Amino acid sequence: EVQLVESGGGLVQPGGSLRLSCAASGFTFSYYSMNWVRQAPGKGLEWISYISSSSSVIYYADFVKGRFTISRDNAKNSLYLQMNSLRDEDTAVYYCARIVGVSHFDYWGQGTLVTVSS
Amino acid sequence: QSVLTQPPSASGTPGQRVTISCSGSSSNIGSNTVNWYQHLPGRAPKLLIYSKNQRPSGVPDRFSGSKSGTSASLAISGLQSEDEADYYCTAWDDSLNGRVFGGGTKLTVL
Numbered sequence: 501e502v503q504l505v506e507s508g509g510g511l512v513q514p515g516g517s518l519r520l521s522c523a524a525s526g527f528t529f530s531y532y533s534m535n536w537v538r539q540a541p542g543k544g545l546e547w548i549s550y551i552s553s554s555s556s557v558i559y560y561a562d563f564v565k566g567r568f569t570i571s572r573d574n575a576k577n578s579l580y581l582q583m584n585s586l587r588d589e590d591t592a593v594y595y596c597a598r599i600v601g602v603s604h605f606d607y608w609g610q611g612t613l614v615t616v617s618s
Numbered sequence: 619q620s621v622l623t624q625p626p627s628a629s630g631t632p633g634q635r636v637t638i639s640c641s642g643s644s645s646n647i648g649s650n651t652v653n654w655y656q657h658l659p660g661r662a663p664k665l666l667i668y669s670k671n672q673r674p675s676g677v678p679d680r681f682s683g684s685k686s687g688t689s690a691s692l693a694i695s696g697l698q699s700e701d702e703a704d705y706y707c708t709a710w711d712d713s714l715n716g717r718v719f720g721g722g723t724k725l726t727v728l
Binding site for chain 2: 535537544545546547550559560561562595597600602603604605606607608609610611
């Protein structure tokens with residue numbers, strides 16, 4: 501069974517940093533590209549970043565460029581999101597999602613809540 | 619403001635057919651496939667439609683998708699109470715070099 505489990509969320513002050521992790525199981529992690537998507541309170545889904553299976557291709561949404569860094573460790577079946585210079589508007593539930601080719605997200609995690617507040 | 623435009627709400631009675639629209643541009647819907655997701659509060663989003671109206675295993679054929687030019691739509695026939703959820707369209711955007719979502723449509727089953 502495919503499972504994606506996010507962790508690392510919590511309360512952080514504006515300007516602070518946080519590192520999210522996504523532990524994958526039930527499939528060959530190194531074969532798949534991965535993404536991070538978030539949902540702010542009362543808002544819709546918002547794509548953050550994409551990383552290819554070998555980490556050779558990475559894309560970011562404009563609003564996180566220079567602040568967030570996506571990475572992965574295929575030996576540990578894990579995906580990461582390093583978030584720096586956090587702002588109030590980064591408060592959201594953060595999801596990791598597996599993508600099939602470049603087509604569609606077929607599996608998502610349950611999400612981890614990040615709250616940026618003083 | 620989302621790149622893809624969806625109506626914020628939709629509603630129907632049990633057994634009815636409802637459609638949810640998704641409007642984009644030539645750089646996203648016009649040139650790439652559209653996917654649809656169902657999202658319930660506190661749950662992981664669920665893939666409903668991908669590629670050219672393909673449904674993952676387990677998604678009933680009551681759900682169907684279509685695309686014309688720079689617009690797409692999701693149709694739900696035989697509406698059921700458990701269909702009450704938020705629905706999102708998404709596509710890759712060649713100009714932004716990123717994936718874009720619609721703002722979401724809250725479906726209410728009356």
